[in-house]
Amino acid sequence: MIDLHTHTNKSDGTDSPRELVNKAIVQGLTVLGISDHDTTSSWQEAKQTLRGNLSLVLGSEISCLTSDGVSVHMLGLLFDETHAEMQIMLEETRDGRIPRMRKMIEKMRSAGFDISMDDVEAVKPVGATLGRPHLADALVSKGIIASREEAFNGMLNNDSIFYVSHAAPTPAEAIAMIRRAGGVAVIAHPFASHRGQILKPSDFEPMVTAGLNGIEVDHRDQTPEERAMLRTIARELDLAITGSSDYHGGGKVNLLAECQTDPLEWEKLESQADARRVVRV
Numbered sequence: 001m002i003d004l005h006t007h008t009n010k011s012d013g014t015d016s017p018r019e020l021v022n023k024a025i026v027q028g029l030t031v032l033g034i035s036d037h038d039t040t041s042s043w044q045e046a047k048q049t050l051r052g053n054l055s056l057v058l059g060s061e062i063s064c065l066t067s068d069g070v071s072v073h074m075l076g077l078l079f080d081e082t083h084a085e086m087q088i089m090l091e092e093t094r095d096g097r098i099p100r101m102r103k104m105i106e107k108m109r110s111a112g113f114d115i116s117m118d119d120v121e122a123v124k125p126v127g128a129t130l131g132r133p134h135l136a137d138a139l140v141s142k143g144i145i146a147s148r149e150e151a152f153n154g155m156l157n158n159d160s161i162f163y164v165s166h167a168a169p170t171p172a173e174a175i176a177m178i179r180r181a182g183g184v185a186v187i188a189h190p191f192a193s194h195r196g197q198i199l200k201p202s203d204f205e206p207m208v209t210a211g212l213n214g215i216e217v218d219h220r221d222q223t224p225e226e227r228a229m230l231r232t233i234a235r236e237l238d239l240a241i242t243g244s245s246d247y248h249g250g251g252k253v254n255l256l257a258e259c260q261t262d263p264l265e266w267e268k269l270e271s272q273a274d275a276r277r278v279v280r281v
């Protein structure tokens with residue numbers, strides 16, 4: 001059982017890295033990828049908790065914006081955590097999330113909602129990458145909405161009047177950085193249409209030129225038709241095909257290992273990192 005894309009409370013998941021690793025062991029996963037948004041702060045605790053037959057694939061889901069302003073998530077896996085340029089890029093994105101959150105809150109306050117940055121800080125785990133899910137949790141704590149799900153279906157949707165984007169690298173810049181840091185780049189849920197504007201098939205070729213290694217095909221936010229299209233694109237471009245849960249603990253309905261990656265595809269992907277960085281005991 002191989003699940004390459006999950007989140008902890010170092011970003012917008014709700015399990016600590018320790019809890020996530022323990023769940024993966026109990027459920028019998030063989031390979032667990034941990035990819036918190038724009039950070040590597042989950043890696044250390046995950047490594048310390050590792051035991052038994054589980055292998056860890058440490059990474060980060062890097063927020064990107066295309067030149068057309070389309071939001072893209074790029075999974076960087078198996079890169080060198082000490083790569084200075086990579087850490088600066090992640091830090092700049094995390095920093096940019098703070099004024100972005102202030103702007104979203106200001107728009108809500110102007111519309112009459114009683115919500116503040118303090119409310120968001122109060123619900124955000126210490127050290128977590130700040131994101132819309134924390135704003136959702138704050139809105140829940142203030143009794144304005146009932147759940148993260150409700151928030152993303154309305155006030156916090158990409159099409160909402162309250163939505164503000166934040167500074168982020170382009171997909172090609174993120175891919176090139178991941179590869180310079182020795183890792184592999186997999187584009188996450190590229191056709192997840194309910195998130196707003198999505199990519200076109202012609203958007204993949206420049207990413208391959210930048211060094212893209214794989215496409216996340218099996219993901220709950222992609223329909224069977226979208227997955228079939230992505231599978232065809234991946235085969236044509238000789239990219240690895242992955243499947244993953246995008247597990248967020250209690251922060252989303254996604255269950256650990258609900259979608260998985262074929263062992264042969266994983267082998268193909270892993271072999272493209274510049275060193276063997278899978279963590280085993």
Ligand code: AMP
Nearest residue numbers: 012130131132133148149152153251252
């Ligand atoms: P941000 O990175 O701050 O723009 O927030 C986007 C994050 O919100 C994504 O990483 C998703 O994990 C999360 N998200 C999107 N839709 C939902 C949903 N329906 N329920 C919970 N979390 C969601």
Ligand code: FE
Nearest residue numbers: 007012037248
């Ligand atoms: Fe998330």
Ligand code: FE
Nearest residue numbers: 061073188189
């Ligand atoms: Fe994502």
Ligand code: ZN
Nearest residue numbers: 005007061246
């Ligand atoms: Zn994710």
